[in-house]
Amino acid sequence: MLTAMLLLLLAAILAFAVRAGLARRRAEKALKESRQRFERAFTHAPIGMALVAPDGSCLDANLALCELVGYDRDELLLRDFQSITHPDDLEADLHHVRMLLAGEVPAYQLEKRYLRKSGETVWILLSASLVRDLLHGSPLYFVAQIQDITDRKEAERHIRHLNLTLEERVVLRTEQLAERERQLETLVGKLLAAQEEERRRVAYEVHDGPTQLLIATHQLLQAFAEDHPPGATVAPGALDRPLQLAQRAVKEARHIIENLRPTALDDFGLAAALRFLVEELRDEGWDATYDEGDLGDQRLAPELETALYRVAQEAINNVRKHAATNRAALSLSRVANRASEAGQPNGKTPRVRLEVRDWGRGFDAADDPRRGPGAAGPGTRVGLSGMRERLALLDGTLLVESKPGKGTSLIAELPLPPEAPTDDEAMRKVHTS
Ligand SMILES: Nc1ncnc2c1ncn2[C@@H]1O[C@H](COP(=O)(O)OP(=O)(O)OP(=O)(O)O)[C@@H](O)[C@H]1O
Numbered sequence: 555m556l557t558a559m560l561l562l563l564l565a566a567i568l569a570f571a572v573r574a575g576l577a578r579r580r581a582e583k584a585l586k587e588s589r590q591r592f593e594r595a596f597t598h599a600p601i602g603m604a605l606v607a608p609d610g611s612c613l614d615a616n617l618a619l620c621e622l623v624g625y626d627r628d629e630l631l632l633r634d635f636q637s638i639t640h641p642d643d644l645e646a647d648l649h650h651v652r653m654l655l656a657g658e659v660p661a662y663q664l665e666k667r668y669l670r671k672s673g674e675t676v677w678i679l680l681s682a683s684l685v686r687d688l689l690h691g692s693p694l695y696f697v698a699q700i701q702d703i704t705d706r707k708e709a710e711r712h713i714r715h716l717n718l719t720l721e722e723r724v725v726l727r728t729e730q731l732a733e734r735e736r737q738l739e740t741l742v743g744k745l746l747a748a749q750e751e752e753r754r755r756v757a758y759e760v761h762d763g764p765t766q767l768l769i770a771t772h773q774l775l776q777a778f779a780e781d782h783p784p785g786a787t788v789a790p791g792a793l794d795r796p797l798q799l800a801q802r803a804v805k806e807a808r809h810i811i812e813n814l815r816p817t818a819l820d821d822f823g824l825a826a827a828l829r830f831l832v833e834e835l836r837d838e839g840w841d842a843t844y845d846e847g848d849l850g851d852q853r854l855a856p857e858l859e860t861a862l863y864r865v866a867q868e869a870i871n872n873v874r875k876h877a878a879t880n881r882a883a884l885s886l887s888r889v890a891n892r893a894s895e896a897g898q899p900n901g902k903t904p905r906v907r908l909e910v911r912d913w914g915r916g917f918d919a920a921d922d923p924r925r926g927p928g929a930a931g932p933g934t935r936v937g938l939s940g941m942r943e944r945l946a947l948l949d950g951t952l953l954v955e956s957k958p959g960k961g962t963s964l965i966a967e968l969p970l971p972p973e974a975p976t977d978d979e980a981m982r983k984v985h986t987s
């Protein structure tokens with residue numbers, strides 16, 4: 555009986571041991587599979603992953619991290635994370651690590667830079683948490699997840715740069731506009747003063763020229779009338795002098811009118827008016843020439859002719875006043891479109907160009923006459939800026955080239971309306987459309 559009971563007990567113990575062994579093997583197998591799954595997930599994760607000891611040394615690193623920093627796994631296991639962190643970002647990182655170790659935060663995220671093995675910098679987003687011993691709570695290792703954010707950072711830097719450039723441009727443009735406004739205000743002031751000055755000048759000219767001649771004529775005629783009662787004989791040539799004076803008065807009056815509004819411009823056009831201007835200079839003893847390119851058959855629009863004529867007049871006045879020479883050359887021509895404006899239909903928007911050149915003393919064209927030593931109050935030094943404004947109103951430009959001792963060249967250009975296509979061109983267009 556005892557023996558039978560012992561046998562039964564032995565059999566039960568044996569069965570239990572066999573079951574326990576089976577259960578342990580199953581558990582070990584499950585654990586092994588779970589570890590393998592974790593290892594595979596860890597090794598092949600698309601973002602960098604690492605297990606890091608509390609002192610920063612690397613316990614394990616996956617492929618993505620190795621690729622990111624350029625070290626192979628064995629090299630990384632010999633390093634700590636302090637050594638691959640950019641020195642400027644280390645303190646911020648260590649500060650978070652201390653908080654994690656002290657249990658102040660459960661995890662942290664940080665954007666920082668790693669130094670690749672090649673020395674390059676790579677921006678990463680680090681997410682770190684701490685695994686503790688279950689029994690005592692002491693820190694075991696950090697789990698670090700590392701994402702490459704270099705592209706995002708580069709895009710952010712680019713956007714910041716663009717914003718900055720945009721802001722700089724806005725500031726520059728605003729300054730330019732403010733400066734332009736100041737220039738216009740100064741110019742308006744100068745033009746008003748110049749207008750007053752011009753009125754005074756015309757009044758003096760009328761007073762000193764034709765008026766004096768007419769007064770003299772009047773006096774001579776009065777004396778003649780007193781000396782010659784009705785029926786008295788008139789000696790031949792007795793009226794020659796008053797007639798001469800009256801003729802001079804008419805000539806001077808014409809001269810004043812010509813300056814106020816050049817009739818030659820109205821009657822014959824710009825080219826002829828410029829030719830007359832040069833002839834007048836020659837009459838005064840100047841060595842002056844006038845050259846004319848092919849200007850086409852049509853006359854320029856009146857506002858273009860007036861603008862260019864006034865520019866020529868002021869340029870000649872400047873030579874007279876400042877250049878200390880009487881050698882000058884004027885030329886008028888039609889020029890092709892500038893390269894920068896190509897893209898116009900057929901690239902053919904033509905321009906009319908007036909050049910006034912002298913071989914006088916010249917000046918430093920880079921000096922701003924509004925600020926230079928000779929800069930004075932309103933009404934002075936209006937010439938060049940007035941020319942510029944006059945041309946700008948018609949979309950034109952003024953180029954002043956001058957150097958002390960080298961003479962001065964002034965080039966005014968105004969755009970002409972696009973030419974009507976020639977018959978050939980019109981035909982080509984019809985065929986190609
Ligand atoms: N052809 C030139 N030769 C030498 N200097 C010149 C010549 N043209 C202009 N300048 C210089 O440029 C300055 C500015 O010329 P601008 O025509 O604007 O004024 P201005 O002739 O002095 O006065 P305003 O024209 O108002 O009567 C002149 O004062 C002179 O110093």
Ligand SMILES: [Mg+2]
Pocket residue numbers: 868871872935936937938
């Ligand atoms: Mg002038």
